[in-house]
């Protein structure tokens with residue numbers, strides 16, 4: 001596995017905000033502490049150029065962010081801060097996804113851009129939810145000459161409304177998001193009837209999970225939905241918006257995932273034998289964030305997983321796929337299936 005990371009992400013920081021430099025630091029620290037980092041290929045990102053940002057964002061928005069930061073920054077909306085460094089650092093985070101896409105073009109099978117600020121709430125012309133530029137979309141646009149069919153899976157606690165909106169009318173990008181029911185959480189959209197529009201109708205799939213859903217609920221419903229969709233849509237690559245705020249210890253949500261889910265999802269994704277490009281999104285409890293990332297990275301690397309020195313970290317040994325889940329999760333699945341079966345064989 002290759003990771004892409006820069007210390008410069010720390011320059012976009014507000015110690016009084018939960019989206020701060022300690023997040024990526026915590027992930028890198030645990031990779032060092034557990035001796036994992038020396039088994040990974042580590043790359044540094046370059047700042048995305050305006051031409052790259054323009055593939056996703058409107059030029060007036062890019063210039064607005066640039067000017068806003070030049071004047072010293074402040075709050076772009078009620079919860080999204082910027083500092084004088086933010087334009088440069090957000091361009092670097094977008095550059096992380098571009099670097100990831102280049103590694104994929106060069107034949108790497110699994111790449112992970114451990115970047116911040118996050119991106120999936122950023123729309124073409126609006127910063128929101130701690131996000132400035134839509135990192136994953138900017139990386140995806142660099143892959144247009146290589147692939148025709150893209151599948152995005154977003155397992156952040158929140159609906160990635162920015163990414164969904166960018167590809168809402170685009171049938172070449174199938175966006176699937178599993179998130180906490182937006183009736184109960186930001187950004188108040190991401191319901192099952194938001195299916196895409198015009199040419200893109202059917203290519204936006206939402207799985208809004210009830211509060212208190214756990215590993216079993218997530219694993220069961222993803223196992224039911226993802227494989228038949230992949231069989232039918234036939235993506236050439238899977239792009240992951242990897243958020244870790246659906247962990248039970250995270251302060252923002254009411255979903256009860258544990259590290260086991262993040263190990264499982266990596267193992268699950270490996271089965272499809274497609275290139276995987278991941279970008280970090282949320283996750284605000286540092287302990288949950290670092291251990292969940294450790295498991296996600298370990299389980300995406302079969303060679304690492306097989307090494308004796310990491311045998312004590314194998315948390316899925318003896319794990320059984322769930323047979324029983326909450327009735328309301330089964331009901332949700334039936335509702336989603338009745339909608340998406342109009343577009344895909346499921």
Ligand SMILES: [Zn+2]
Pocket residue numbers: 156157158243245281282283
């Ligand atoms: Zn989130």
